[in-house]
Amino acid sequence: MKRKLISLLTVAALMIAMLTGCSSKNEVGAEQLADKKVGVCIYQFNDNFMTLFRNELQNYLVSKGFSEENITIVDGANNQDTQTAQIQEFIDNKVDVLIVNLVNSSSAGTITDLVAGAGIPLVYINREPGPAEEQRWADKNMNVCYVGCDARQSGTYQGEIISDIGKNKVDLNKDGKVQYIMIEGDPENIDAQYRTKYSIKALQDAGINVQCLDDQIGNWDMDAAKQLVAESLAAHPQTEVVFCNNDAMALGALESIKAAGRTVGTDIYLVGCDALAEAVDDVIAGTMTGTVFNDHITQSHSAGDAAINYVAGIGNDHYIGCNYVKVTKDNAKKILDSVK
Numbered sequence: 336m337k338r339k340l341i342s343l344l345t346v347a348a349l350m351i352a353m354l355t356g357c358s359s360k361n362e363v364g365a366e367q368l369a370d371k372k373v374g375v376c377i378y379q380f381n382d383n384f385m386t387l388f389r390n391e392l393q394n395y396l397v398s399k400g401f402s403e404e405n406i407t408i409v410d411g412a413n414n415q416d417t418q419t420a421q422i423q424e425f426i427d428n429k430v431d432v433l434i435v436n437l438v439n440s441s442s443a444g445t446i447t448d449l450v451a452g453a454g455i456p457l458v459y460i461n462r463e464p465g466p467a468e469e470q471r472w473a474d475k476n477m478n479v480c481y482v483g484c485d486a487r488q489s490g491t492y493q494g495e496i497i498s499d500i501g502k503n504k505v506d507l508n509k510d511g512k513v514q515y516i517m518i519e520g521d522p523e524n525i526d527a528q529y530r531t532k533y534s535i536k537a538l539q540d541a542g543i544n545v546q547c548l549d550d551q552i553g554n555w556d557m558d559a560a561k562q563l564v565a566e567s568l569a570a571h572p573q574t575e576v577v578f579c580n581n582d583a584m585a586l587g588a589l590e591s592i593k594a595a596g597r598t599v600g601t602d603i604y605l606v607g608c609d610a611l612a613e614a615v616d617d618v619i620a621g622t623m624t625g626t627v628f629n630d631h632i633t634q635s636h637s638a639g640d641a642a643i644n645y646v647a648g649i650g651n652d653h654y655i656g657c658n659y660v661k662v663t664k665d666n667a668k669k670i671l672d673s674v675k
């Protein structure tokens with residue numbers, strides 16, 4: 336009797352799987368996706384890191400069975416009102432799923448209610464809405480999730496790249512303190528806040544005394560950082576370390592470091608984050624002390640998988656994480672090969 340019941344249940348499960356066309360997570364058939372529409376909102380196309388992310392995401396969605404003409408990716412031009420209007424248009428066009436890289440993380444609540452209210456599942460990427468908002472999705476059982484890394488880890492790795500060199504080597508002027516300047520991304524962005532805080536905390540945790548000579552907002556932008564670091568180095572020639580919240584800004588900083596006649600690894604240290612190919616080339620050449628790999632490949636694939644699960648009626652965890660990787664001369668070549 337018991338065996339008969341088990342085989343009946345097995346047959347029923349198989350039939351359900353055949354009818355829905357999916358047997359388990361990530362085995363959604365390409366034919367199920369071909370006519371599904373996905374809207375992707377990027378905070379700004381003019382951002383090197385998000386461009387890598389966006390291209391990888393598009394290729395991945397196509398490789399999984401979405402047709403290219405059903406994937407629409409729009410540029411928020413770093414303006415939340417523009418992005419909110421784009422999201423409204425996607426809702427009006429009845430997309431099956433939305434993937435959103437917010438302009439302002441603080442708009443997450445409004446955007447979530449707009450999208451979920453229209454019955455469309457939502458995958459946030461890159462800019463984390465925050466724990467309270469994520470708890471709300473869980474409490475209300477919403478089809479909303481976030482895919483990204485914990486920026487505290489990237490900040491910690493940035494600091495460790497410097498502390499691993501050794502206090503005595505980094506303290507170039509031997510005054511018992513490490514003098515640094517910090518170039519931040521968008522200050523309302525949690526990645527910028529955490530990288531700024533945790534990079535310095537890692538130095539302190541390693542028993543290093545620090546002195547902040549300057550802390551400026553470069554808004555993730557190479558040219559802005561170049562200008563800021565030029566001014567900062569002129570005002571504070573005793574700078575020993577330049578921390579940048581991302582590689583685009585570190586690349587800008589490097590130009591000003593060179594223009595000031597300074598040499599990374601000899602009389603100054605420079606750390607970025609993201610592992611843009613140009614920055615990893617600099618790590619290999621020794622013109623950048625290190626960076627942190629912000630794994631856009633894993634993140635874009637996880638975001639694509641989450642979108643596919645929603646489309647197939649399978650839920651997702653509300654937080655889908657990913658690890659950062661510390662990049663120094665030792666592993667830079669390996670990281671470069673994996674991103675190329």
Ligand code: BGC
Nearest residue numbers: 382384526555581608609629
């Ligand atoms: C990246 C930056 C990027 C920013 C955009 C961060 O995670 O490190 O390079 O500009 O996201 O939000």
